[in-house]
Structure formats: C-alpha cells, structure tokens
Amino acid sequence: MSTDPHTPKNTNNKYPDAVMMPKAPLLLSGLRFSVWISPDGEIERLANSEAARRVTLEPPYVCHARSTAQRLSIDPFLSYDVLELIAFVRPSAACTPTPRGLAAFIGAPEPTSIEAAAMLLHQTSELLLREQASKGRQFDPYAADIARTMMMAGWLWGPSVLAAMHEEDIHSPALKPGRGLRIWERLEEWSDHAPEDPPRNQSVKPEDARKRLADLLGDEAEARPQQVDYTSAVSSAFAPRDVSGEPNIVLAEAGTGVGKTLGYIAPASIWAEKNGAPIWISTFTRNLQTQIDSELNRLFPERHEKAKRVVIRKGRENYLCLLNLEEASQALMSRPNDAIAIGLMARWASRTRNGDMVGGDFPGWLADLVGRGRTLGLTDRRGECIYSGCPHYSRCYIERNIRKAKRANIVVANHALVMIQAAMGGGRDEGSLPSHYVFDEGHHLFDAADSAFSAHLTAQESQELRRWISGVETGTTRSASRARGLKKRLEDLVATDDRTRDLVTETVHAARHLTGDGWVNRMEDKQPSGPMETFLSHLRDQVYARTDHENSPYSLEAETKPPIPGLIDSAIELRSALEQLLEPIKNLRRRLEQRLDNEADELDSDTRRRIEAACKSLEQRGSNQIQAWISMLSALEEETPEDFTDWFSVERAGGKDLDVGLHRHWIDPTKPLANTLLSQAQGTVITSATLTEGSGSEESDWIGAERRTGAAFVPGTPIRARFKSPYDYVEQTRVFIINDVRKDDMDQVSAAYRELFLASQGGALGLFTAISRLRTVHQKMGPELDRAGLTLYSQHVDNLDTSTLIDIFRAERNSSLLGTDAVRDGVDVPGESLRLIVFDRVPWPRPTIQHRARKDHFGGNRYNDSQTRLKLKQAFGRLVRRENDRGIFVLLDPMMPSRLQNAFPEGVSIQKVGLAEAVKEVKNFFDTKTQKLPKRDR
Known part of the structure; x- marks a missing residue:
C-alpha cells in the first residue's frame, strides 16, 4: 500500500477538488467469491481463499472488516474500513453497514452489480474525506488530535483524515495527543430545578382526543374509522380514579394498521398538557422505543421543542459512563491498541443526543468492529455509579436524562425499566412512580414481570455482588x-x-x-x-x-x-x-x-x-x-x-x-405486577395487536388477556376494546403447512428453507425454535442462496448485533434473515423486504420445570395451546405492516394441530400441502404477471 501525503488540496471550495485517498484495493466478499478492484481499476473475481491471501499483503477498503474476515474464514486483518471513517466523520449518523446501505447514506444510486457495490467503498470514503476537509479545524478543533491519537495506534485512516483537516505535518501535533479524548470537559452541564408540583386531576374528553388525533394526522391523511374509535376508547384511562386501589384500566387490542401509536399519543399528550405531569409510554424492546419516538415527531415537529417535551428512558446500563470513558482514556498508556476504539467513542460522545448506546443513536455495528468491551463495556453495567461523587456528575448523560424526564410531557420507557422501578417501590431518581401509563406491546407484560420479580442465587450473580462490594482484589487481573x-x-x-x-x-x-x-x-x-x-x-x-x-x-x-x-x-x-x-x-x-x-x-x-x-x-x-x-x-x-x-x-x-x-x-408474575404497579396507578392503557389469543371463544380470550396482563388481580372491571385490522388478509396473505418434510431431519428442513427462499427470491424471514437448528440450516443453505445472488444473514452466526441485522434486512429488498424469538418479537419490516415467513416447527413452550408449574396452574394443555397460538399469531403479524404488503406464512411441521389454526385471521387460506406444491404456489403468488392486487387497489 502507498499513500501520497502531497496530494494537492484546494481550500477555497466547499469540497476540495482533491483529497488524500489511500491507494488501496477495494474488497467485497460473498460466501463463495470476492471482488477485488486494484488501485489501477483492474477488476477480478477471486476465490475467497485467494482474497484471504491478498489481504495479508496489502490492506484493502472494506465495509465491516469483521464480517469480511468471517466470510474469508480468517482472523481480523488490517483494512480501510469505510464504517470506521463514517463513525469518525459523521458520529451518531445512521447507516446500514452494507454497500446498498452506503449508497443510501451518500445519496447514490443503488448498485446493480457486485462490482458497482465495491466501487461504493471508494466513493463513500472520498465523499467523507471531502466533507471532513470542508469542515475545517474551527468546526471541531479537537478532531485532529483524536485522529492523531488513533493514528499513533495504527489507524490506517489517520493520515488521510489529518490531511483532510489541513494538518500540514501530520506527525507534529498542534495539540497534546490525547487531549481531544477528554470529551467530558466540553459537555454542557445540566442544572437542577425545584421539585415538580403535584399533577392536577383533569380528565381527557374523547372528543378532544379525536380532535388531537386529526391534528396529528393532518388534512391529507386517509380516514381510518378504527383509529378514531380506538382513540375514544383509550381516553377512558386518562381520568382520575374514584376509589383507592381501583385504577382505570383499558385493555385495547388493535390489529396491525389501526394506528394505535398515534391513537394513544393523542389522549396521552392532552393529559400531560392539562395536568402538568409526564405520561409514561412503555414498550417491550428498545427498537420499539425508537419507533414511538419517531411517531412523536408529529406531535413536536420542531426539534428543540421535542428535545424538551419527549424523553427516552432506559436503565443506567444503556448509557455511556463518562468516568469509565475517562479511565479507559487514561489506560491508553498501557493499552495503546485501544486508542482507535476510544477515539471513535469520544467522537460519538461529542455528537450523541443523550448518550444512549443501546437502541439510541449509537451505531450497533461499531461495537462489533472495535470490540464490545471498549464500547458497550463503558456503560454502568455493575451498579458502580458513585453519583455526585463522580467528577462528571454535572455532565452525566443519565442524570441529565432523569431530570429532563421529570419535566417532560411524554417519557418513552421500556417494560424492563418500568418493572424494575415497580419492584423496587419507585426508582432512586424518580422519587415516586408515574400516575398514568400506556403499555404498548402489552402481550409482553407477563414476561417482563417474570424477569423483574424473580431471584437468582447463581455463581455469576454472587461474583457480581462480590465485585460490587470488594472491587479489585489482590491476585486478579481485572481492570x-x-x-x-x-x-x-x-x-x-x-x-x-x-x-x-x-x-x-x-x-x-x-x-x-x-x-x-x-x-x-x-x-x-x-x-x-x-x-x-x-x-x-x-x-x-x-x-x-x-x-x-x-x-x-x-x-x-x-x-x-x-x-x-x-x-x-x-x-x-x-x-x-x-x-x-x-x-x-x-x-x-x-x-x-x-x-x-x-x-x-x-x-x-x-x-x-x-x-x-x-x-x-x-x-x-x-x-x-x-x-x-x-x-x-x-x-x-x-x-x-x-x-x-x-x-x-x-x-x-x-x-x-x-x-x-x-x-x-x-408461578404467576402478574400478581406482583398488579400489586406494585397497576393498583398504584390512576390509569393504564394496555394495548397490543395480540392481546387475545384467538381461541374462538371471545369471553375466554378476554379472561386470558386479563390474566396475562395482571388486570385480573386489580379491583374493578377493566374496559375491553377490540379493533380489527383494516387490511384484507384474505387477499393479501396465504398460509401453507408443509406435510411431507420431516422436522427432525435437518437435511430436509434445510432443503425446504432453501427452495422456499429461492421461490420468493429473497425477502424471507426464517424463524427457529432452537439456535442449533438455525446454525445448521444457515450452513447448508447459505452457499446455495449466494450462488443465486441472494444474500442470507443470520442471528447467532454473523458478526453483527441483532438490531443491525434487522436494519440490513429492512433496507435490502431481496435479502433473507434467519433468527429466533428476538427477531420474531422485534422486527418491523414493511414492504417487499419481508414477504415470506418460514417457521421451522410448531413453537410449543419449552418443557422446563417452570413451564410445568405454570401449565398445572393455568389449565394444563390449554395453557400450551394458548402460548403457542399467541406465538403463531405474533409471527404471522410480521407479514403485513402496510396497506399494500403481501406475504406468505409457511410452517414446516405436518403435526400442526387444526385447533391452533385460528391463530391466523379469519378467512385466510390455510392449506396443508407438500413442499413442491408450496414452492410452486409461492412462485405464483409473487409473480408480478399473475399476482392480484388487493381489492381496494383494483
């Protein structure tokens, strides 16, 4: 590799005519072969073994070095990783870590060939260096010092980045190396306020909620009667209770497409304004918190106003600890190889909205690139916070967020945090629990409560308690x-x-x-x-x-x-x-x-x-x-x-x-949930697309929903409301149960996945009940899909975090993804990117000692059916997320009982067929020449 530090620079233009681009090859690797483009423009298709040999001779441009190394079956190697340059130049910016993601990131056309995709590595790098050059030293006087510190640790991008910032002698620091890492010195301090006044007790009228909903949707919005009715129904929860211990509870099931998020935001926002206190909206996953936060842009379109009125709350273990960052920076003298990771963390810390590293604006792929210990490991994961004894207390992201939440209109939390606060009788920081909640994804309350109200006497828990008490002990090597x-x-x-x-x-x-x-x-x-x-x-x-x-x-x-x-x-x-x-x-x-x-x-x-x-x-x-x-x-x-x-x-x-x-x-964790949280609140909305299981008995379904959410243990009678999806599932979806594939023969299962994924030409989500089965299928079918030009990603296989995998799957229309429960529960992929779901077998509950106790308590085999029906219902619900989505659900299990088929929407075609016929039907369904449009679009 060679670089030219004397590349001419034109500092008069916004973007210089020339920047110091490394003279290095471009490398893009698949499962079977790699594309290698030399610095002179020669394009070669190489066997991965040959590409693995060449990267040891000259570092190439790549996109996600660790994933590339995994595909080449080698250890991580030196490279110009475009993602590292993105993390430096545009810290906290969202980018899907694939060539197509790079194209979207820089506004370039989507690549139509693997060679064109490889060229995007150079194009993106050049644009970023030009952008850095245009900013100049005045934009961020500490950026050059951070780049120099990283370069001294072997960061290959260092010379080019410093040249772009007009550092004439890149080896003669203008600042003391390492000074730029001290981001905690440059963050704005938060200030304390007087205690908040107690909230008022004014109700929300349904007509006011409907008017707010109309304002949020705008004049051009399509009329959705179900959404209007939903808003009216949930408004009942936003009223003061009449009897101590008897809150106003609304159980609201809203099918996909009803628009429940804006439906509950409308009355919730009015209540917060009228009563001078925040409403807490809680959901199951951190990704769903981000989605709700995005919807709140309609309520607060002005960014600065939203920053005051909306706060995302998570547990302390989700946020960057500035004291940990400082100590990691000080340790660079003895651990210089950490400088690249710490430098990129400092760049992110200077631009982040709130220091949230899990589901916030921290790029999930960065932890995979430079190490989880040097990124996510800098959060407060062991309860070691010393609060006001910390020198960075007045700038702490967590403390700032806690104080903002007390004065916000809407706090977007997650079930885990809410449950832990309830279990502890109110958080240390909050002082008291909120009076009103909205629990979105309410079908997960049982599991969230199960985790929060459990106890574990284990070796790891005991070891963590000893560390919390004793700290570093003699004879250990722990930092x-x-x-x-x-x-x-x-x-x-x-x-x-x-x-x-x-x-x-x-x-x-x-x-x-x-x-x-x-x-x-x-x-x-x-x-x-x-x-x-x-x-x-x-x-x-x-x-x-x-x-x-x-x-x-x-x-x-x-x-x-x-x-x-x-x-x-x-x-x-x-x-x-x-x-x-x-x-x-x-x-x-x-x-x-x-x-x-x-x-x-x-x-x-x-x-x-x-x-x-x-x-x-x-x-x-x-x-x-x-x-x-x-x-x-x-x-x-x-x-x-x-x-x-x-x-x-x-x-x-x-x-x-x-x-x-x-x-x-x-055995039933909703009992403590009801006692510590629901009964203490004034009003609560519990909502989901799958609150009820769909057993065929409406009363039985609602009784089950009340038990699973804890409403059954709260005095009073909850309001029940159900709103059907506006989507035409009969026209838009199909269900096939394969009756000639042995689910215990992994060769047959893998072949079935392969043929179905090929039939749909990607856009497929494979769900598994066991990680071992997923890995086996990935190993067997991956090369075949690659040969057909279809990319396959897999949870528990790829060196990518789950959120990043879902982002990639959402962004790339013809990719496919294999995953387990976390993918089934957290994926929201509208459009053609998800058009086929294949489940490896009926998702019966795992036979554990705990399950046996719950089965005995909740009614024997009916409990098994209930749990399984809900999982099928939730998985099927991933298929149609928008009005014109179409999709097929396939179950590779001939033993699927007919009594579980009511997990699917009424009237949907459910056919028990052989694999060959299912493959044919999948091809026909997605054939653009023969496919039928939904009735409303004809």
Whole structure:
C-alpha cells in the first residue's frame, strides 16, 4: 500500500477538488467469491481463499472488516474500513453497514452489480474525506488530535483524515495527543430545578382526543374509522380514579394498521398538557422505543421543542459512563491498541443526543468492529455509579436524562425499566412512580414481570455482588476501572466516621464468602473455595446426576428435591455466611441514614444525594438480594412457598459451564405486577395487536388477556376494546403447512428453507425454535442462496448485533434473515423486504420445570395451546405492516394441530400441502404477471 501525503488540496471550495485517498484495493466478499478492484481499476473475481491471501499483503477498503474476515474464514486483518471513517466523520449518523446501505447514506444510486457495490467503498470514503476537509479545524478543533491519537495506534485512516483537516505535518501535533479524548470537559452541564408540583386531576374528553388525533394526522391523511374509535376508547384511562386501589384500566387490542401509536399519543399528550405531569409510554424492546419516538415527531415537529417535551428512558446500563470513558482514556498508556476504539467513542460522545448506546443513536455495528468491551463495556453495567461523587456528575448523560424526564410531557420507557422501578417501590431518581401509563406491546407484560420479580442465587450473580462490594482484589487481573468497590465509592463519605469505616471493612471482609474469580475451574476440579462455591458445587453435582448431560451440550436443570448428600449441610453453612454479610450491610445503611438526620443542617445537596443513593443501593443491591437468597436456601429444608417455583440449573454453551445456581420465579408474575404497579396507578392503557389469543371463544380470550396482563388481580372491571385490522388478509396473505418434510431431519428442513427462499427470491424471514437448528440450516443453505445472488444473514452466526441485522434486512429488498424469538418479537419490516415467513416447527413452550408449574396452574394443555397460538399469531403479524404488503406464512411441521389454526385471521387460506406444491404456489403468488392486487387497489 502507498499513500501520497502531497496530494494537492484546494481550500477555497466547499469540497476540495482533491483529497488524500489511500491507494488501496477495494474488497467485497460473498460466501463463495470476492471482488477485488486494484488501485489501477483492474477488476477480478477471486476465490475467497485467494482474497484471504491478498489481504495479508496489502490492506484493502472494506465495509465491516469483521464480517469480511468471517466470510474469508480468517482472523481480523488490517483494512480501510469505510464504517470506521463514517463513525469518525459523521458520529451518531445512521447507516446500514452494507454497500446498498452506503449508497443510501451518500445519496447514490443503488448498485446493480457486485462490482458497482465495491466501487461504493471508494466513493463513500472520498465523499467523507471531502466533507471532513470542508469542515475545517474551527468546526471541531479537537478532531485532529483524536485522529492523531488513533493514528499513533495504527489507524490506517489517520493520515488521510489529518490531511483532510489541513494538518500540514501530520506527525507534529498542534495539540497534546490525547487531549481531544477528554470529551467530558466540553459537555454542557445540566442544572437542577425545584421539585415538580403535584399533577392536577383533569380528565381527557374523547372528543378532544379525536380532535388531537386529526391534528396529528393532518388534512391529507386517509380516514381510518378504527383509529378514531380506538382513540375514544383509550381516553377512558386518562381520568382520575374514584376509589383507592381501583385504577382505570383499558385493555385495547388493535390489529396491525389501526394506528394505535398515534391513537394513544393523542389522549396521552392532552393529559400531560392539562395536568402538568409526564405520561409514561412503555414498550417491550428498545427498537420499539425508537419507533414511538419517531411517531412523536408529529406531535413536536420542531426539534428543540421535542428535545424538551419527549424523553427516552432506559436503565443506567444503556448509557455511556463518562468516568469509565475517562479511565479507559487514561489506560491508553498501557493499552495503546485501544486508542482507535476510544477515539471513535469520544467522537460519538461529542455528537450523541443523550448518550444512549443501546437502541439510541449509537451505531450497533461499531461495537462489533472495535470490540464490545471498549464500547458497550463503558456503560454502568455493575451498579458502580458513585453519583455526585463522580467528577462528571454535572455532565452525566443519565442524570441529565432523569431530570429532563421529570419535566417532560411524554417519557418513552421500556417494560424492563418500568418493572424494575415497580419492584423496587419507585426508582432512586424518580422519587415516586408515574400516575398514568400506556403499555404498548402489552402481550409482553407477563414476561417482563417474570424477569423483574424473580431471584437468582447463581455463581455469576454472587461474583457480581462480590465485585460490587470488594472491587479489585489482590491476585486478579481485572481492570480497576470496571470494579470500583464499596470502599472506593464511599471513601469520602465515611472518612470522618470510624464506626462507619469499620462497617465498610466488615462488609468487604464478609464478601469473601461469595463466589470469586476462577470459580468454574475450581468446581471442575472439585476444589470449591468458601461456602458459596461449596453449595453451588453440590448443586451442580445434583443437576449432573439427574440429567442426561453427556448427550446434551446445552443448559441443564433439575428439581431441588430430594437433595443429594451434603447439599443441605452446605446450604445451611451458606445461609449462615450470608447472614454474616447481611448484618454489616444493614448496619452500614442505618449509619448513613442517621447521618442524614444528625447532620441535616450541615450537608450540602450533593452529599445528601450521594448518601441517599448509597442507602438505596445497599438496600436494593445488598439487603434485598441477600434476603431473597436466604429465603431460597431455607426452602431447601422446608417447602417452597406456593406462589413460587424453585429449581437448580447449569447454564452451558458448547458443552462448557457458564453459570450454575438456584432460581426462584413467581408461578404467576402478574400478581406482583398488579400489586406494585397497576393498583398504584390512576390509569393504564394496555394495548397490543395480540392481546387475545384467538381461541374462538371471545369471553375466554378476554379472561386470558386479563390474566396475562395482571388486570385480573386489580379491583374493578377493566374496559375491553377490540379493533380489527383494516387490511384484507384474505387477499393479501396465504398460509401453507408443509406435510411431507420431516422436522427432525435437518437435511430436509434445510432443503425446504432453501427452495422456499429461492421461490420468493429473497425477502424471507426464517424463524427457529432452537439456535442449533438455525446454525445448521444457515450452513447448508447459505452457499446455495449466494450462488443465486441472494444474500442470507443470520442471528447467532454473523458478526453483527441483532438490531443491525434487522436494519440490513429492512433496507435490502431481496435479502433473507434467519433468527429466533428476538427477531420474531422485534422486527418491523414493511414492504417487499419481508414477504415470506418460514417457521421451522410448531413453537410449543419449552418443557422446563417452570413451564410445568405454570401449565398445572393455568389449565394444563390449554395453557400450551394458548402460548403457542399467541406465538403463531405474533409471527404471522410480521407479514403485513402496510396497506399494500403481501406475504406468505409457511410452517414446516405436518403435526400442526387444526385447533391452533385460528391463530391466523379469519378467512385466510390455510392449506396443508407438500413442499413442491408450496414452492410452486409461492412462485405464483409473487409473480408480478399473475399476482392480484388487493381489492381496494383494483
């Protein structure tokens, strides 16, 4: 590779006539071959083995180096990754990491050949360098320093980027290297406000909600009577309750196309304006939060106004921690190879809307490119925040977001955060829970509550608690930046109080009973250390003794009783050790609370907040968790409380242990959901396209919906409302159940996927009930689709995060995607990009100990049918997202019971056919010469 640092630059034009483009080849790789374009323009099609050889000789331009390396079956290699240049020049900009995505990103025509796609790598790079040159140093005086720091660590783009910024001598820094990384010094500080006034209690009239809806839609909008009726119905929830503990609950099922998002935004926004308090809209996934946020542009079209009125809330673990970024920057002296990742993180941090790294404006592919530990690992994932004790507290993204949410009109949250706040009786930061909620994707409330109200005594949980208490311990290699212990977090708060310091020391000393680093090897060697590891070692032995572990490389579970010899004795010893740990934690909390009282007239606001936060953390992270563990251990001698299920498990992957522990879940987690959240609210809307299962009995369906959402356990009677989809599923969709493919023969299953995907010419989503089945199908069918010019992407196979995979699938009309539950639940792909869904088999619930308990509780086989019917209904619902969408749903399972067929819309053609006939029908359905338009478009 050669570059010319003396390329002439014309600084008089907005975009210079010439920039210093690296003289390097262009590389674009598929599953079977690669296109290689030399710096002189010679185009070659190479076997991937030859391309793998050449990249070791000269670094090429690529788009997503790690995915390219995976296709070439080699380790990551030096390259000019266009995505890294995008992350530097346009930090926080959205770009799908494919050639077609690059074309859309720069406004170029979609490439019509793989050679044209490869040329986009050069075209995009040149445009970005010209753009950087046009900005000049005054636009961002620290960008050059960041680029120089990255270049010193081997960033190949460094010379070109510095030349574009008119750095005449790229090796003579104008700023001290590393200064540009100190983004925390340049962020605007947030300011505190007086406490918010209590909300008023004014209702929302249906006619006002309908008028607001009309305003949101505009004069040119198509009339949708269902949406208007939906808005009127959900308005009932936005009224003050008449009886304590009896909220106004509306269960509203709205089929796809009704327009439920704007339908509930209309009354919710009016309530927030009239009552001076925020409405919380909660959805299941972070991607869906982004979609709701996008719809709110209609309510607040002016960007700055929206920034004040709409806030997206997530858990702390989703946001960049500035202290972690600072410590990672300081560690570059000993870890210089991290400079590229930290430099790109600093560039993003300077442009992000709110510091959200999971579903926000952080490009998901960046973590795949430069490492998850150096990107997503910089969030506060271990509850180590020191709040106002942090030097960056006044600029913290999280604290800024929390304060904005208190003064916003609408807060867009997710079920996980809402449930955790409810479980903890209100967040540390919020002070009290909201009075009104909208739960979109309400069919997921059961699972969200199940996660929030469960308890896990496992090796990893124990290890995390020990790190939270002790921090870095002697003999470990763990970075101090990722393990700030209790003593470090509280050192200035306890410096003048000997007794409080002693309690911290006692807590740290007692934490030695918990799981330590290296526990996996010690358990395998039968040499556990301490009471926690001893108990977990016995637990592991019981699981292995009572399962067929030799024939399963995957996770295992076993009942807690009868116990093997030694298990109860080790549980008693562990319970005693946990009680020894619990005592100083409780005393430390009491001591800190006393200080709040004794020094009420002396403590400044920041110190008071820190003490309050420390007390809350000690309660939630320490006392509550340990008390739950003690209760679970006691039940091993006695009986598990009737509302719960306990079991042992060994989490495994590839035949190796990842975690081992004792688990406790509510049999019906909507009970605590109802008690801690629904009954405390004034009003709640619970809405979804699949609230009811469609069993054929309307009353039975609504009773099931009330139980799954927790409404059944709240006093009063919820309002039920159902609005059918306006789409013509009879004309727009087909369902085929394949009756001649053996679902346990992966060769047959793979062949079926291949032929169906070829028949639809892509635009296909393959859903799987097991990751192993997905990987097998991908391996067998991938090369065949590649040979046909169709790109196949796969969750759990490709080096891409799930959100990025969905973005690619949405953007590329003829690509296909294989995935599991996360894809089924989170994908919203309108248009021709999704026109075929193939499910590998009937998605029966997995037969686990927990499922058995719930099956017994909820009605036996009817519970199985209910769960399965809902999964089929949700999967089918991915097909038609817009008025003119058309699609086919295929199930590769001849054992599909006819009683489950009412999961599909009434009147839709459901045919049990052989594979060959289904392939023919798929081809005919998508043949543009023969396909029928929906009735309304004829």
